[in-house]
Amino acid sequence: MSQSSAAQDFVANVQAPQGAVASLAQEGQEGMGALPVPTRKSERWKYSPITAMLARPLRTATAPEGWPGDVEPNPVPGLDAYRIVLVNGHVVPEACDLPVADGVVCMPWCQAVEEGHLADLDWSGYHRREWVGAVHAAHAQDGMFLHVAQGVTLDRPVLVHHHTTGDQVAACPRHRIVVEDQAHAEVVLWHSASNGATGMVNGVLEACVGAGARLGLDKVQHEEGEVFHLAHEHVTQGKDSTFRIHSMTVKGHWVRNELNAVQEGQGAHTIMHGAYLPKDREHVDNHTTMDHTVPNCTSSELYKGILYDRSTGVFNGKVFVRQEAQLTNAYQQNANIVADAGASINAKPELEIYADDVKCSHGCTVGQFDEEALFYLKSRGIGDKAARALMVQAFIGDVLEGMGQEEVAQEVETLLADRHGWS
């Protein structure tokens, strides 16, 4: 069997997609046949081969009996938020707490499709561009649909908690967020996995931010087990809108975050921040595309990573400035610390600029902890371990402090401290 045909059916679908979703699944199947399977020779995937994921067959899971008792539906202590929870791509209604307010529609994605809230299922077109996108579409399951009407501000954030459990499971959650003009919404995306879970999470989030609207995403990946996590976020922005994402990878066996933001209205502002601290043999890949298509927009990108043990990190940030996008101000910064021999980082900060009256800059550094600063702390009676912890906290501190929900930032810091023995 050739590699591509093996890859073609490496995911078995236990429940054939029903109704309107079936057409998307059909397109996905076609895409899987037509698009090239990423290999080390594919420019976009050269640092993140998926060979290991394709080696063992996966299957989508049936709807769970209920929410697992040993997992908190709200993993963030003290976070006052609406909640939609999923297990292996299926919404668990009894554990959800959906917002009910004028101008707010929030429901499971499949229900939104059935009720006709989503006319354009294939809006972002990811399954036509990337093979893994086609895999997602072919097995698309459930997720969150959130629509915030013009001028409405959602009073509390919505927490979307996806939990993966089981052996060789394929989960394909799909979310859609629409924030109409002048509206405001904050969303927390939390990914967890049970100990011993294996398989793949292949999620897609599509978001449309209207004129003058604001959307904030706090995204946290904290997954036990050995799950391959492929995430794609596609966001379009209207005039004077703001989109912010903080993408924190606390723990994950193999993670690839693919983030696209397209500015379609003048005066839009985009913030893409992220941090990754993999250890052992973990792999974290952040692929971002900032697309400036209209004049007078700004973007700010900051990704920081510390690579421990034999982990590998990838940062590939692309900033496009189209010919019409005069007076763009784009900034991109990626800082990495390779903490141990055996760890490695591959960074590709790219600028592709077709307009002249712009200010674009990017910086990328790879280094280590400042020995002098360490010495300074030690000379003041702070032990080596505590001193290093302090410096790590300072290093990723400027990513953490911009997060939308303070409780989430706090929890991320606590989890990191536990994991890396800072506390």
Next chain:
Amino acid sequence: MAYDGEDKILEEVTGKAYEFGFTTDIDSDKAPAGLNEDIIRLISAKKNEPDWLLEWRLNAFKVWTDMVEPEWPHLQYEKPDFQAISYYAAPKQKKELASMDDVDPELRKTMDKLGISLEEQKRLSGVAVDFVMDSVSVATSFKDKLAELGIIFCSMSEAVQEHPELVRKHLGTVVPVRDNFYAALNSAVFTDGSFCYIPKGVKCPMELSTYFRINESGTGQFERTLVVADESSYVSYLEGCTAPQRDENQLHAAVVELVALDGAEIKYSTVQNWYPGDEEGKGGVFNFVTKRGICHTRSKISWTQVETGSAVTWKYPSCILKGDDSVGEFYSVAVTNNFQQADTGTKMVHLGKRTRSTIISKGISAGKSQNSYRGLVQIMPNADKARNFSQCDSLLMTDQCGAHTFPYIETKNPTAQVEHEATTSKIGEDQIFYCLQRGIDEEQAISLIVNGYAKEVLNKLPMEFAVEAQKLLAISLEGSVG
């Protein structure tokens, strides 16, 4: 904001015809178009090459036929038809050259037009020039003086005849036949080039210089340059290029290999001003060049380039920092105008401990051109305390052009320090305004700003070259701001 007379200046500059666009009529001994084993045998036979070299070429041809042309550069062009190119054209010489006076007067005229009269160079600047015209070296000067020090500086074909052991030992060691599509092609069909060997402990007293020139219509140039600096030696090597105006795209696929043995230093400077095509983007040279140097312990290789010509440039002068404490440098100014496309940069591969590299790249885009920087900094696991600093700046002159940066940073060592920074901006309006205020006209102001912008790189050029480079920058750019 628009300035008075801006359009006029733009027109003047963009309307400037290619200055060095002339053709010299010399009888030339030209092989039929097409590429096959027989052509390779013909080239080899014409050059009276030993069997091992013919075998090497034939092997390269075999490798090349299995390879595909790379698609990854940020370039759009019509791929050359490799069967439509004539792979060998040697200027016919009337007799053996005993002195400069014996050189074909037509050729002499060409040199004069280029402003590189050999006598003058000999007398005034002490630069030895190995002049390559359509692949065959026709004149070499200062040879005797260099020979006294044991320095070998000759054409590649001469080196193959007279120093086969040196050529055989080093040829293809830095850029292997399989390296890439164009390197394989070059290995199969290279016609000539320069060879330079600096013996142990010798500091070459003068700058070695070769002028390349494409002269024959439809002949690709396939130079092969090999510079070997033996232990603790030093050499500064200059390479400059001009090509006559032609309507069809001409292919240039050169390979340059530098070997810096323990403690040696090689400084390699290039000014490239090949025909970039006309204002409509018609014609121009395809410049697909593989340049790479290998640094042994405590050695240093420094690449400096000023790229203003060629319709399409694909060029990454690289350093393999194999020995401990070795140093690699890359300084580049790349200017693109009209429909020119450049995808250029460098690769710094850190293998040895405490290896250091510096990359300074200045891109200037005007007209409707696309200018890309593509660079790789690779720190391998054993390269403890390796250090790299890269700076890539782009200056945009019009709203039709593009400036792109594609750096690749791969670090596998926890003690390495890598820094990369890049900026892209328009030429400063406030800077121009400041100059105008002080009575400096716009054209001069732009020249001042651009020269200041590129100064870090221009400063690295040998003096004779720096003058030429500044002239080229002036021709390519002065006043071409939008």
